[in-house]
Amino acid sequence: MLGMIFTELLELVENKYGYEVVDQLLANDQLPSQGIYTAIGSYDHSELLVLVKQLSEIVDTPVRQLVSEFGLEIFANLIDSHPQILANIDGSFDLLSKIDSYIHLEVAKLYPTARLPHFSFTKIDDNHIQIHYRSRRPFASFAEGLLLGCGRFFNEKFTINRIAQATNSESDVIFDIFRTKLESSKVRTDGRTHG
Amino acid sequence: MGELMDELTAKIALLERRVNREIASRKQSEAILNQKSSELYHLNFALKKSNQALDLRVQERTQALELAVKQSEKQSAINKKSNDRFKLAMLASTAGIWEKNMIDDEWFFSDRLIHLIGFKKEQLIQYFEEFSFVHPEDKRLLRSTIIKHIKRREVFDVECRVLISNGYYKWIWVVGQAEWDEQGKMTRIAGSFSDINERVENAQMVQRMAHFDHLTQIPNRVLFTQQLDQLIQLAREQHFVVAVLLIDLNDFKLINDTLGHIVGDRLLQYVASTLQNSIQSDDFAARLGGDEFAIALTNVQGDENLARRCCDILKGLEAPLKYKSNNLQAKISIGVAQYPEHGANRTELLSNADLAMYKAKDNKAKGSQFYFCEQQLIEQRAVNVRIGQDIYSAIKNREFYMKYQPFVDLTKGTHKMVESLVRWKHPTLGEMSPADFIPIAEQSGLIIELSELIIEMVVGEIPNLMKSRGLERLSINISAGHFLSPNFLPVLIKHLDRNPGAAAHLCIEITESVVLDNLDLARVVVDKLHRLGLVVSLDDFGTGYSSLSYLQLLSVDSIKLDRSFIADLDISRDRRTITESIIKLAHSLNLYVVAEGVENAKQLDYLIKYRCDFIQGNYFYQPMSAKELLIVQRDSQHYQKWGDILKFEQCD
Numbered sequence: 001m002l003g004m005i006f007t008e009l010l011e012l013v014e015n016k017y018g019y020e021v022v023d024q025l026l027a028n029d030q031l032p033s034q035g036i037y038t039a040i041g042s043y044d045h046s047e048l049l050v051l052v053k054q055l056s057e058i059v060d061t062p063v064r065q066l067v068s069e070f071g072l073e074i075f076a077n078l079i080d081s082h083p084q085i086l087a088n089i090d091g092s093f094d095l096l097s098k099i100d101s102y103i104h105l106e107v108a109k110l111y112p113t114a115r116l117p118h119f120s121f122t123k124i125d126d127n128h129i130q131i132h133y134r135s136r137r138p139f140a141s142f143a144e145g146l147l148l149g150c151g152r153f154f155n156e157k158f159t160i161n162r163i164a165q166a167t168n169s170e171s172d173v174i175f176d177i178f179r180t181k182l183e184s185s186k187v188r189t190d191g192r193t194h195g
Numbered sequence: 196m197g198e199l200m201d202e203l204t205a206k207i208a209l210l211e212r213r214v215n216r217e218i219a220s221r222k223q224s225e226a227i228l229n230q231k232s233s234e235l236y237h238l239n240f241a242l243k244k245s246n247q248a249l250d251l252r253v254q255e256r257t258q259a260l261e262l263a264v265k266q267s268e269k270q271s272a273i274n275k276k277s278n279d280r281f282k283l284a285m286l287a288s289t290a291g292i293w294e295k296n297m298i299d300d301e302w303f304f305s306d307r308l309i310h311l312i313g314f315k316k317e318q319l320i321q322y323f324e325e326f327s328f329v330h331p332e333d334k335r336l337l338r339s340t341i342i343k344h345i346k347r348r349e350v351f352d353v354e355c356r357v358l359i360s361n362g363y364y365k366w367i368w369v370v371g372q373a374e375w376d377e378q379g380k381m382t383r384i385a386g387s388f389s390d391i392n393e394r395v396e397n398a399q400m401v402q403r404m405a406h407f408d409h410l411t412q413i414p415n416r417v418l419f420t421q422q423l424d425q426l427i428q429l430a431r432e433q434h435f436v437v438a439v440l441l442i443d444l445n446d447f448k449l450i451n452d453t454l455g456h457i458v459g460d461r462l463l464q465y466v467a468s469t470l471q472n473s474i475q476s477d478d479f480a481a482r483l484g485g486d487e488f489a490i491a492l493t494n495v496q497g498d499e500n501l502a503r504r505c506c507d508i509l510k511g512l513e514a515p516l517k518y519k520s521n522n523l524q525a526k527i528s529i530g531v532a533q534y535p536e537h538g539a540n541r542t543e544l545l546s547n548a549d550l551a552m553y554k555a556k557d558n559k560a561k562g563s564q565f566y567f568c569e570q571q572l573i574e575q576r577a578v579n580v581r582i583g584q585d586i587y588s589a590i591k592n593r594e595f596y597m598k599y600q601p602f603v604d605l606t607k608g609t610h611k612m613v614e615s616l617v618r619w620k621h622p623t624l625g626e627m628s629p630a631d632f633i634p635i636a637e638q639s640g641l642i643i644e645l646s647e648l649i650i651e652m653v654v655g656e657i658p659n660l661m662k663s664r665g666l667e668r669l670s671i672n673i674s675a676g677h678f679l680s681p682n683f684l685p686v687l688i689k690h691l692d693r694n695p696g697a698a699a700h701l702c703i704e705i706t707e708s709v710v711l712d713n714l715d716l717a718r719v720v721v722d723k724l725h726r727l728g729l730v731v732s733l734d735d736f737g738t739g740y741s742s743l744s745y746l747q748l749l750s751v752d753s754i755k756l757d758r759s760f761i762a763d764l765d766i767s768r769d770r771r772t773i774t775e776s777i778i779k780l781a782h783s784l785n786l787y788v789v790a791e792g793v794e795n796a797k798q799l800d801y802l803i804k805y806r807c808d809f810i811q812g813n814y815f816y817q818p819m820s821a822k823e824l825l826i827v828q829r830d831s832q833h834y835q836k837w838g839d840i841l842k843f844e845q846c847d
Contacts, residue, residue, distance in 0.1 A: 023209055026216065036216055038224040040231075 001048060002111065003041035004081070008074045009048070010037065013055060021058055025051050042111070045137050064141040071145020076153055078146075082106075092154040092179065093129055096147070097121040117143070131175045138170030147175060155182050293323065294385035308388050311367075313360025322358075330356035330364050337369065345373055345381060354391060366395035408482040410460055411467030419481030423491050423541050430493075430534055437534040438501055440490040440508070441548035442470070445526040445559045447486035448711065458518055465516040466525050473511040488527075489545070495533065498567065505529055505565040512563065528555035529565035537568045547573055583639030585621060586632060590644050595619050597652050598818035599660075599669070601827065602789055602809040605802065610831065611667040612702070612789075613660070614811060615653045616818045617645070637674060646677040647686050654690040656821055657697040663828040670702035670732060675709040679716050684723060691727065698728040704755065706734050710745045721749050732789070737777065746784055753808075754781055758792025761812070765797040775805045782806070 026035030291308020371386025530552025
């Protein structure tokens with residue numbers, strides 16, 4: 001798994017709970033990397049699960065919620081790191097429709113060994129879409145957070161209903177998404193909302 | 196304080212752990228970067244190498260492309276030259292060029308072709324596609340030639356008639372060549388049109404001249420020969436009868452001589468067209484030459500049917516040809532031979548038809564006749580051929596011998612003149628009559644050799660016979676053919692030279708036919724004979740045309756009345772009148788008259804009454820040998836009843 005996900009997570013944890021919590025997480029002897037992460041490295045995804053599970057215990061918050069929040073926060077950072085992605089994008093749904101066909105294609109060029117999830121896009125109407133998430137890893141909540149982050153980035157409110165394709169599945173989920181434009185907010189050049 | 200210290204220590208430891216982690220993270224980043232850098236270096240190196248290889252390939256490809264461009268330009272120049280040359284050749288050629296491109300479905304016609312045929316391109320396309328400008332009789336040939344070329348790749352080369360814009364057909368030599376793709380599908384076909392009208396028409400004219408008679412415009416001997424051969428072959432395969440009619444005009448020479456060649460030619464044309472109109476579509480007629488025609492008849496349904504068809508032909512010629520002031524009646528003799536009965540091939544059939552034709556001619560006095568070939572005729576000819584061969588041997592072996600028959604002078608009872616008569620004892624058939632073997636010698640072309648032998652024998656006998664008292668002249672019969680041949684005089688002179696003085700004791704007997712054959716030459720020969728000291732007698736007078744004008748023209752010395760007159764003297768008043776008149780006329784021309792074939796006293800009485808000069812016949816003497824003649828001469832001296840011997844006067 002990309003090292004940037006780990007470094008972003010740890011940065012968020014530090015910002016929200018302080019480095020002490022980060023220190024606790026990294027001191028866990030179940031981490032093969034011994035808690036040493038760099039954005040340009042690549043690590044086993046199970047380490048992330050270990051970290052999130054431990055964080056859940058420390059801050060007494062459900063793992064799904066933590067992961068979703070993490071996704072929500074990380075989206076803008078990911079876009080900041082790769083601003084060229086927005087070059088020919090016209091809105092949130094346009095971006096989401098091109099995850100498999102464009103974004104993941106570019107990711108694969110940079111990280112040929114990365115094993116990327118699938119996001120099948122179905123447009124219901126102009127403000128209603130469905131995205132079918134399938135992955136080898138159980139990160140549906142993380143994906144949900146990213147989707148919400150996407151809505152926020154484009155100054156839209158996403159209402160997402162999860163339609164699990166199996167009970168409590170975290171690896172095969174259809175996200176039914178309705179969007180509402182947030183008129184009062186202004187869009188920052190970096191996509192973050194304010195005011 | 197202690198808590199603060201603990202807290203501080205913990206924070207320091209936390210910071211230390213953080214620093215350590217950051218250091219470890221940094222080192223890990225550096226290691227990764229180093230690894231990435233190394234990978235990039237190798238990647239860059241590989242890329243450089245790849246670029247170099249790529250540059251090299253680009254360079255090679257560029258060179259190859261430059262070479263290809265140069266070759267293409269060169270080929271283009273060659274193509275242009277070739278194209279220019281082709282255009283020039285098209286302009287210079289008398290042939291018109293055509294082409295059909297199957298891929299583009301386009302036609303091309305050169306200016307020369309358009310000029311040659313004379314139609315516009317749109318019209319030509321239609322004509323070419325439908326073959327509609329090709330002569331109906333030639334369409335099938337052209338079409339099959341093209342199909343054979345396209346399907347079996349046989350040569351596309353054909354001569355046919357093509358309609359041109361002036362409404363006439365022209366003979367065109369059409370050649371072509373198709374092109375096929377790898378799948379064998381025709382992609383293009385092109386060729387030329389050459390005007391061969393003049394050549395074909397000339398060839399047709401030559402062909403016509405070679406196969407048709409110029410005067411009558413009916414087939415000639417060459418074409419008749421070819422057609423008859425084909426017909427006989429067909430008859431052989433399909434078992435039917437073919438009749439060959441050989442036709443000869445009676446006395447055509449007389450018409451030519453008396454009325455001129457223009458009239459003669461006109462008559463030939465009339466006969467030719469009448470014969471053509473008398474036959475059916477499957478039959479054919481031809482002029483074989485001179486006054487000889489031939490017809491081949493098919494669908495022969497027995498002799499009766501054939502006789503009716505011959506009658507139809509004769510009937511067709513019954514109407515006279517009116518030419519200027521003349522009413523010309525063509526009289527013909529037809530000899531008929533049938534395949535397979537009278538011959539298995541053309542030569543046999545024509546030969547046997549010829550036999551029959553001569554039989555028909557025997558009765559020409561009765562008018563036009565036809566005669567069917569008979570087996571007996573063929574067999575007789577076979578016998579004649581064998582006898583002809585025997586005559587040849589007999590001449591070489593000198594089997595012939597002479598007999599002599601005296602003429603009796605009716606005023607004095609003497610016989611100063613003797614006719615020499617040839618005789619032959621055939622080794623198996625025994626004694627043969629000259630009436631039998633002379634015609635065979637004439638037919639087989641041996642008469643001249645036989646005559647020369649006779650001259651030799653008679654002239655050689657003259658010194659012996661002239662020893663006999665009272666004998667003054669021997670006569671010898673010479674055929675017309677021999678008399679007019681270039682060998683006659685030299686051979687005669689040769690033998691006279693061997694026997695000096697013999698010329699004054701020789702008389703040449705000729706017939707009227709020498710006059711008919713060649714009057715001018717006959718006169719020359721008679722004159723020469725007279726100068727040599729010989730006398731000339733006209734034999735068989737009264738049987739032919741018996742024109743007294745011939746007697747003067749030829750300057751003969753005597754005439755011999757034909758035996759047919761003498762035979763009828765005692766039974767026919769008319770004959771007696773004619774005989775008396777001839778003798779009187781001859782005497783008025785200072786000619787002596789000899790009567791042949793006197794058999795009885797009655798005939799003799801009439802001849803004495805009519806003051807005939809000499810008689811010859813069995814009533815007095817049969818032909819005898821030289822030895823017997825000498826005895827007769829000697830005895831006649833003793834039994835002379837007619838007074839003193841008067842000197843026989845020479846007639847020159």
